[in-house]
Structure formats: structure tokens, C-alpha cells
Amino acid sequence: MTSLHINGQDHTVDISPDTPLLWALRDHLGLTGTKFGCGMALCGACTVHIDGEAVRSCSIPISVLGGKKITTIEGLAELAKRDLHPVQQAWIEKDVVQCGYCHSGQIMSAAALLAKIPKPTDDDIDRAMAGNICRCGTYERIRAAVTRAAELTAQA
Amino acid sequence: MSPLALRRFWRNPRGIAAAVLFGAAAAVTGIGYAVEIKSVPAASAPRPIQADTARSLAAFAKVASVLRNPRCINCHTATDFPRQGNDGHPHIMNVRRGDDNHGSVGMRCSTCHQDFNQANGVPGAPKWSVAPLTMRWEGLNDHDLAEALKDPARNGHRSLEEMAEHMAHDELVGWGWHPGGTRDAIPVSRDEFVRAVHEWIDTGAASPPAR
Numbered sequence: 001m002t003s004l005h006i007n008g009q010d011h012t013v014d015i016s017p018d019t020p021l022l023w024a025l026r027d028h029l030g031l032t033g034t035k036f037g038c039g040m041a042l043c044g045a046c047t048v049h050i051d052g053e054a055v056r057s058c059s060i061p062i063s064v065l066g067g068k069k070i071t072t073i074e075g076l077a078e079l080a081k082r083d084l085h086p087v088q089q090a091w092i093e094k095d096v097v098q099c100g101y102c103h104s105g106q107i108m109s110a111a112a113l114l115a116k117i118p119k120p121t122d123d124d125i126d127r128a129m130a131g132n133i134c135r136c137g138t139y140e141r142i143r144a145a146v147t148r149a150a151e152l153t154a155q156a
Numbered sequence: 157m158s159p160l161a162l163r164r165f166w167r168n169p170r171g172i173a174a175a176v177l178f179g180a181a182a183a184v185t186g187i188g189y190a191v192e193i194k195s196v197p198a199a200s201a202p203r204p205i206q207a208d209t210a211r212s213l214a215a216f217a218k219v220a221s222v223l224r225n226p227r228c229i230n231c232h233t234a235t236d237f238p239r240q241g242n243d244g245h246p247h248i249m250n251v252r253r254g255d256d257n258h259g260s261v262g263m264r265c266s267t268c269h270q271d272f273n274q275a276n277g278v279p280g281a282p283k284w285s286v287a288p289l290t291m292r293w294e295g296l297n298d299h300d301l302a303e304a305l306k307d308p309a310r311n312g313h314r315s316l317e318e319m320a321e322h323m324a325h326d327e328l329v330g331w332g333w334h335p336g337g338t339r340d341a342i343p344v345s346r347d348e349f350v351r352a353v354h355e356w357i358d359t360g361a362a363s364p365p366a367r
Binding site: 018020039040041042047053054055056058059060061064109110112113116117124126127128129130131133 | 261262
């Protein structure tokens, strides 16, 4: 049995300790907002936060997550203590999403960036977001939304 | 006296002076322990420097072959990014060194890499990161590489003995021999490599000629 602290709540899963977090979230805890894209840390669709840092949940086993604070897309707004996290609000304002599949990962990476760099430059955005792939090519809108989210955060 | 202690003795000017005085005294008094400059047969005379240098350079050639293996030099880069693969291409997805050699804000090394190799092929080891730029080996010729290994400012502030210890026991260094996935391990065994490091140091840590 492995205990996981996710979005402010404790969960227990009875699965192999070497199970990657992504499978625990989706298959055992019903938290399907985090997506499977590649399973090899190559696309970023599975990005969550672990102790505030962006991590590919497909590439970290639950055995190493004891005592860690895990945040998924479902818990991001709670993290900001608002109805919507500024990044989510900006994503809506800028109409970023096309098919939507990559965007939970995109949003989690953007939120991790803004938590550390509240006013990111284009270069900061490139470096933080380069690991999140969008097959629909929404990158320009993603960049605009990250900039907008920084403004919203500053206004809060 | 151990080889390392012997090396320290001969590098100490006082040690050399003491040896000269002792040798002279032995010659005068007839004590047979120390070297008598005039009468010691060539076979038992101190080993010529050239022989040590040759052994030292041969050992260093083996050391250098490991340091230039992709499993090592891909992270001892002179660039703003690590490299990947046997061809040393830039790490995909615009991965960057970052201010602290642990990646950019928002995409740290630990975003994807953990303390161990993973079943999905992502490599990992404790303290996974890029070596600092001061410890870059990329683009160095043999002379400069040897000098870098000996320079505490460029080898992580280590003495030669500490550097040898690092090569022998550090877990991230050891990853090079257990890279996981489809990556080729360093062909020279770690034991052989460490022996070569010690051989190089014990024979004077010679640097190949500068070109």
C-alpha cells in the first residue's frame, strides 16, 4: 500500500510501488485530467507538480513520492485559492486550446514557471515550455497566455 | 612508504633537500642505505624521469578515452545545454543548463530524470545534472584536458587524490557504466579506468605536450 498526498488530500493505492504516478492518477484514483502522451517524458502531456516543481508523471514511480506534495490539473485552482488559476483564466481569455489534449500539461508547466518567475521573458517561457509538445501548433497562443497569466498574477 | 606519500615527499623542497643532505652524509660515513651518487650501479639508480613520464602519458591516454566517451562528455559540455546520444546531438526539447546546472525554471533536470534508470528508457542517477562550465571537457585537447583535471578551479575544487576518489566512487560518474536503455556503456571498465587514474597520478600526472 502506498500513500500519496494529492491536491491536498491523502490517498492510498494498492498497486506495485514501481507504478509510474500517471497510472496511479488515471487508472486508480480517477484523476484523468493528466494525460498519457508518450510514456517516455518526451511530450509533457503528463506534467504535474511535485513539491511545486513540474515533473513528468509518466516517469516517476509512486515509491519515491512519500511525503511529497503532488498537484494535478484538478487541484491547480485550489493551489491559487481561486475559482481558476491565473494560467487557466489566461488560457480561456486567449482561446489557446484546439484539440485540448496537451493543455493540462502545458498549463502545469506554465504554472510552475510563473511560481518561480512571475514576469518571465520570452526566453524564460521558451526554456520552461519547450518540453510540452502541441501537435495542433498552438504555441503562439500559449506564449500569449503565459504573458497574460503573468499580468493576472501581478494584479491579484 | 605509499606511492602517494612518496610523491608528496619528492614534491616538497624540504624533502628534496633532506634527501640530498642524507645522501651526502651517507656517502661520507659509508652508510649503505642511501644512494651514493658515484658508486651505485645504474640498475639500482633512481628511475629516470622520462620513464615515469612515458608511463604517465600512457595512463592518461586511457583516462582521456573514458572522459571523452559520450556517457561522460555529453554532460561535461562547453555549451548552454547538455548533449545526448553517441553522436552528442544537443539534448532535445531545448533543454538548457540553467543558472545552477540543474535545468531551467519550469523544466528542471528532475522534471524528467530521477535517481535511477527507468523502464521507459529515461536515464537517471543520483544528483543528475550537467557538470558546471568550469568542468567542461568538450573541445579540450589532451594537454588542456590533463591540465583541467589537475586544476582545482576546474575539477570541482578537488585535490588529485579527491579527484581519483570521485572517479572511483561517485554514483553519477558510475552511471557511465550502467547507462540503461539502448545506450552504450563505457567500454573501459571502471576498475581499469580507476587503475589508470591512479597510475597517471602516481607517475607524476604528466600532461601531454601542448600544441
